[in-house]
Amino acid sequence: MPRISVCTSVYNGMAYFERAIPTILSQTLEDFEFIIYDDGSDDGTGERLAEVAKSDPRIVLIPSDGQRRGLAEGLNHCVRHSTAPYCCQQDFDDVSTPVRLQAQVDAFDANPNVGVVGGAYRVLNEIRNEDFIRRPPLDHESIIRRMTKAVPFAATCMAFRKQAWEDAGGYAPVKNLTDMNFYLRILKTGKWKFMAVEEVLGTHHVHGESFFNNSMRYRERQADLAKVQARIVKDAGLPAWMGIYPLARRVYPSLPPVLKKVARKVVGFKED
Numbered sequence: 001m002p003r004i005s006v007c008t009s010v011y012n013g014m015a016y017f018e019r020a021i022p023t024i025l026s027q028t029l030e031d032f033e034f035i036i037y038d039d040g041s042d043d044g045t046g047e048r049l050a051e052v053a054k055s056d057p058r059i060v061l062i063p064s065d066g067q068r069r070g071l072a073e074g075l076n077h078c079v080r081h082s083t084a085p086y087c088c089q090q091d092f093d094d095v096s097t098p099v100r101l102q103a104q105v106d107a108f109d110a111n112p113n114v115g116v117v118g119g120a121y122r123v124l125n126e127i128r129n130e131d132f133i134r135r136p137p138l139d140h141e142s143i144i145r146r147m148t149k150a151v152p153f154a155a156t157c158m159a160f161r162k163q164a165w166e167d168a169g170g171y172a173p174v175k176n177l178t179d180m181n182f183y184l185r186i187l188k189t190g191k192w193k194f195m196a197v198e199e200v201l202g203t204h205h206v207h208g209e210s211f212f213n214n215s216m217r218y219r220e221r222q223a224d225l226a227k228v229q230a231r232i233v234k235d236a237g238l239p240a241w242m243g244i245y246p247l248a249r250r251v252y253p254s255l256p257p258v259l260k261k262v263a264r265k266v267v268g269f270k271e272d
Contacts, residue, residue, distance in 0.1 A: 001083055001084060001085075002031050002032050002033045002058075002083060002084045003029065003031045003032060003084060003085075003086065003101075003105050004029070004031075004032045004033075004084045004085075004086040004087065004088060004101055004104070004105050004159065005032065005033050005035055005078075005079070005082035005083065005084040005086070005087045005088075005162075006024050006032055006033070006034045006035065006087075006088055006090050006101070007035050007037075007075055007078035007079055007082065007087055007088065007089055007090065008020060008034070008035070008036045008037070008078065008089075008090045008091070008092055009036075009037045009039050009069070009071055009074025009075050009077070009078060009092075010036065010037070010038060010039060010041065010045060010049075010092040011038075011039040011040060011041055011045075011068070011074075012041045012042065012043040012045055013041065013045045013092040013093065014041075014043045014044055014045050014048065015093075016092050016093040017048060017052070019092065019093055019094060019095050019205075020090050020091065020092050020093070020094060020095060020096070021034075021052060023095040023096045023097070023098075023202075024090060024096060024101075025056055025058070025059075026098055027096070027098055027099075027100065027101045027102070028098050028099055028101075028102050029101040029102040029105060032058060032084070032101055033058055033059075033060055033082070033083065033084060034056075034058050034059045034060065035060045035062065035078045035081055035082055036049060036053075036059060036060070036061055036062065036078075037062040037069075037074050037077050037078050038061070038062065038063055038064040039064065039068055039069055039070070039071075039074045040064045040066060040067055040068040040069075041064060046063060046064050049061055049063075050063070060081065062077065062078065062081060070175060071175075071178050072171040072172060072173055072174055072175075072178045072181075073171070073173060075089060075171050075178070076170040076171050079162065079165055079170065082162060084162070085108075085161065085162055085163070086104070086105060086108050086159055086160070086161055086162065087159065087160055087161075087162055087165065088100075088101070088104060088158065088159035088160070089155050089156060089158055089159075089179075090156060091155070091156040091204075093205055093207075094154075094156040094157075094202060094203060094204050094205055095202055095203045096157070096201060096202040097199070097200055097201055097202055099199055099201075100119075100157070100199075100201040100202055103119065103197045103199045103201065104117045104119070104159040104197065104201070107195060107197050108159070108161065111193070111195060113192065113193050114140075114161075114192065114193045114194070114195050115160055115161050115163075115164030115167075115186055115191070115192025115193065115194070116158060116159070116160045116161075116164065116183065116186060116192065116193075116194045116195075117158070117159045117160070117194075117195055117196065117197065118136055118143075118152060118153030118154075118157060118158050118159075118194070118195075118196040118197075118201075119136070119153065119157055119196050119197040119198070119199055119200070119201040120133055120134065120135045120136065120196070120197075120198060120199065120200045120201065121133070121134055121153065121154045121156075121157045121200060121201055121202050121203065121204055122134075122200060122202070122203040122204070123154075123203075123204055123206065124203055124204070124205050124206065125206040126205070126206060126207040127206060127207065128206075128257055133200060134153075134154075135198075136152050136153045136196045137152070137196065138195060138196045138197070138198065139195065140193040140194050140195060143194040143195070143196065144187070144194065144232070144236050144238070145238065145242070147180070147183065147229065147232045147236075148229050148232055148233050148238060148242050148245045148246065149229070149245045151179060151180055151225070152183075152194075152196070153196060154202070154204040155178065155179035156202060156204055157201040157202045157204065158179065160182075160186070161192070164186050164189070164191070164192045165186075167186070167189045167191055167192070168182065168185035168186045168188075168189055169185060171185075172185060176220075176221055176224050177221070177224055177225060177228055180225065180228045180229075181228060184228060184231060184232060184235065187232065187235060187236060188235055222249055222250065222252060223249075223250060225249055226246040226247070226249035226250050227246070229245060229246040229249060230243060230246040233245075233246065
């Protein structure tokens, strides 16, 4: 049995074969399985994945069956095929640092009550011309409070126990904010803690063709995020005054880039 299952759902990823795949296959922890689901690609991605899968026995390719499941169900499809006790999400257009899997496996091994492990990550935003390291809080209570203000860590650098996924009923069948809705589901089980490691686990690319930008219009995504954050305030039993953060989220899209950066610092983002 592998120590961890890396789960990737990809649709039309021909432009990004030099990102996720080589960085996962070069991990310092070598005992893993890399489950890649082709979510109905029509640009040759499926054919190229079939060739790549021949190069390393750790790659488990789930070919397209002709239908589009979307990101949430595509990831659930990967997890159902997984055999490890831990899983992690890896977006096809992002990269992981060499120590990513080892750091997260070590965190799970040392903390049996932890269901989700995130970490620091590089943000490479081609739209805003930004390049920085974002460092989330490390402990459960601080991470939950961060969720009322923003997404605590990049989904592409997140790992979870398969048991936590099962307890939560998997990723929610939503088209937007699959990560935050997943965190909320796990939080509501009342069984699992969240934590983050100090290591930089990867790079999250933000570009015009990324799922992050194309899944929904930006303002709609921010409005949906405000709704999820309001539910976290309620379901986590946090002080009612923290409901001001979801309200502020609705104003955030209208701010110019300079003020957005200031706002991120005001709410406690550590960026360097």
